Structure formats: C-alpha cells, structure tokens
Amino acid sequence: EAQVTQNPRYLITVTGKKLTVTCSQNMNHEYMSWYRQDPGLGLRQIYYSMNVEVTDKGDVPEGYKVSRKEKRNFPLILESPSPNQTSLYFCASSLKGTSGRAFTYEQYFGPGTRLTVT
Amino acid sequence: DQQVKQNSPSLSVQEGRISILNCDYTNSMFDYFLWYKKYPAEGPTFLISISSIKDKNEDGRFTVFLNKSAKHLSLHIVPSQPGDSAVYFCAARTSNFGNEKLTFGTGTRLTIIP
Numbered sequence: 001e002a003q004v005t006q007n008p009r010y011l012i013t014v015t016g017k018k019l020t021v022t023c024s025q026n027m028n029h030e031y032m033s034w035y036r037q038d039p040g041l042g043l044r045q046i047y048y049s050m051n052v053e054v055t056d057k058g059d060v061p062e063g064y065k066v067s068r069k070e071k072r073n074f075p076l077i078l079e080s081p082s083p084n085q086t087s088l089y090f091c092a093s094s095l096k097g098t099s100g101r102a103f104t105y106e107q108y109f110g111p112g113t114r115l116t117v118t
Numbered sequence: 119d120q121q122v123k124q125n126s127p128s129l130s131v132q133e134g135r136i137s138i139l140n141c142d143y144t145n146s147m148f149d150y151f152l153w154y155k156k157y158p159a160e161g162p163t164f165l166i167s168i169s170s171i172k173d174k175n176e177d178g179r180f181t182v183f184l185n186k187s188a189k190h191l192s193l194h195i196v197p198s199q200p201g202d203s204a205v206y207f208c209a210a211r212t213s214n215f216g217n218e219k220l221t222f223g224t225g226t227r228l229t230i231i232p
Contacts, residue, residue: 106167
C-alpha cells in the first residue's frame, strides 16, 4: 500500500530534550516536506527536500533541522524543543514530473504527529 | 501576512444540498490552486485542483471555480453527503527556479446535517 508513515504519532516531552520525528514513504517520491498545523494558522511549511541531500527552508524553519540521506526518509529534528513548538506535524511527499519539477499539487500526507512540549 | 484566506471557519449544510467553500488569495504569482480534505486523526488528502489558466474544473460531485480578477477560489460539492463532513484546506502553489511551494489557508470545517 502506498503510504507516508510518521513516528511517533503522539509525543509529550520536556523543554530542551532533543527529539526526532521520523517520516518514510514507499512511493519513490523525490519531493518531501514537513508542515505544522496550528489553530487559526492552517498548515505552514517547515522544511522541504527536492531530492536526496537537497533541502531548503520553508516558512517556519526556526528551531528545526532536517536531513535527506535516503530517498525514502526525511526525519525532522528538534535539537532543543520549546513550548511554542507544541503542534500537529505532518510529513508529505510527491512525485517529480517529467519536466523535472516536483508536482507538489499531489502531495501525499502522513497521519500526523501530535507533539506537546512542556 | 496570510496570502491564502478562508474566512469561514465553519459551515453547516443539509444533506443533499450544495456546499460552497470559499478561498481568497493575494499573491498574483500563484499558478495552481488545490483543495485538500482532512478527517480527524488523519493527514490531508488531495481532492481537486485547478490551473490558473482555467476558470473551472469538475470531478464528480466536486467543482472548483477560479475567478482570477477577484483572486477568489470556490469549491462546490453537489449533492453534499454525510461523508463530506471534514476540514477543507485551500492551497496555492508558487514556482521559483524549480522550487515549488504550497501555501495553505486556515481551513473550513464542513458539517453535513443528515
């Protein structure tokens, strides 16, 4: 089954304790992205990756790191989490078209990770 | 600065009637528009899209209309069904030197009343 998986689904942690949220897709997609969803703010992009070893900042990258060492995996790293990073996080992936441009309009989303930082 | 706005946080519609969800945008560089649907405890799923060079796209019960002069996008669902109850996000795409970015609205919670 084609899917994007995220782990963990729920996480409660304390300020300053490093954590990693994993994301994996089995569709051989080149483009991957992380979003956070907050009430009244919709989905905001944190980081994205056009291909292996190619990453770039989205709208709200502060306090986050990513890596893309393999095509299927795109982990989100919070080196020193703070309470304002309490949110619902989504990983997404999409195909790259024959023109070489990622078709971000057909992004497949993971089920989400609800993170609480106290 | 919210470039994609969904001004109605919620909408209730009787089953069988038409649901109309609206979205306004400010950035003239958006070249593609999309609607995503989200159920609780699940990730958003792609619903329908429209290119900026078109004014209408239809897929079964779902039709998206684009009014570029008004910078307005709408999603029509006819007839509405209980399974359509979800949060709907409008999104718009920009492309810059091969890097593509989606900007999402804040979402509208649609409730279909049986």
